[in-house]
Amino acid sequence: MTVLLVGASVSAVKIREDPPVASRPARGDVTGQIRPAGKVAEIYAVSRVTKKRYKPVRFDKKSGKFRFKNLPGDAIYDVGILTKDSERIEGIDLSWHEARLQRLADVRRKQLKLPAEQKREFTRKDADELIKYVKDLKDFCNVRRALYIKSDGLRATMLAETMRVREFHAQRGDEVIWRMELWYFRYRYGGWERVGNVERLLERKRIQSSEWKAITLVYYPALSAYVNEKGGSEPVKFTIPKRLDLARGRLAGTNPIQKTKPVIIGLAATTRPTTQASRPVFTPRQ
Numbered sequence: 001m002t003v004l005l006v007g008a009s010v011s012a013v014k015i016r017e018d019p020p021v022a023s024r025p026a027r028g029d030v031t032g033q034i035r036p037a038g039k040v041a042e043i044y045a046v047s048r049v050t051k052k053r054y055k056p057v058r059f060d061k062k063s064g065k066f067r068f069k070n071l072p073g074d075a076i077y078d079v080g081i082l083t084k085d086s087e088r089i090e091g092i093d094l095s096w097h098e099a100r101l102q103r104l105a106d107v108r109r110k111q112l113k114l115p116a117e118q119k120r121e122f123t124r125k126d127a128d129e130l131i132k133y134v135k136d137l138k139d140f141c142n143v144r145r146a147l148y149i150k151s152d153g154l155r156a157t158m159l160a161e162t163m164r165v166r167e168f169h170a171q172r173g174d175e176v177i178w179r180m181e182l183w184y185f186r187y188r189y190g191g192w193e194r195v196g197n198v199e200r201l202l203e204r205k206r207i208q209s210s211e212w213k214a215i216t217l218v219y220y221p222a223l224s225a226y227v228n229e230k231g232g233s234e235p236v237k238f239t240i241p242k243r244l245d246l247a248r249g250r251l252a253g254t255n256p257i258q259k260t261k262p263v264i265i266g267l268a269a270t271t272r273p274t275t276q277a278s279r280p281v282f283t284p285r286q
Contacts, residue, residue: 027070027231029067030225030233030236033065037062038061039084043059045078055068074229076227077226078092078224080223086214087216087244087252088215091223091236094148122267130158134158141162145162146160147262148262148265149263156184158182161179173208175207213254218248
């Protein structure tokens, strides 16, 4: 075999990195006011992504005004309230589990002058399919309830309450296992599937039934604040309801099984005919 070598001058190739998609987010404050201030025993803020909990630098017990200082930007924080009656009221971050990556992808599309992501309406039929998934699910927990569903038509986030009230291995007395979790769903190939291994556990207790019945924990999106990439945020304004809503969480003294309807966010104002969605399936991430 004959190999022909051809000499050629190769000019130096300069390696150049693309500029970052977005600048590093600035830190910022979360401020607001809770009324009536006289009901508040303590406030805090939590990130559902990092699970870090923050204390306010200021809380005025007369006016209810507060400030959380120097929080990382491009992130959502849920303000929590502990009342003097031992009730917990928290904000709830219902954004997609990869919300920051989603925002960066949108920025990059604009930089490259690519078309925006295709949109899809979230219909009543879609919501019913997700609710049916919760009712039909068979696993360790024998009591389940969807509290919130938020969707843009392509992705959906669900806040779910699950419980085990039947006997289980190594159970002590009348123990129950109780959880509050965020589940994530994706619309693909004409139906909804649950995304595996990305759920976020907000609350988990294994306690005696009598202790569990003393718990009040409810969620209100109005207590959530987004600190943008420049460190800015809208003030949180929240009035503690005279009567807390059982559909938004758990109230002390209530039985495990409750037939409440979930709070649905993002539902299309006008419903158009859509392709029949298949029953959601659970797809573990590989």
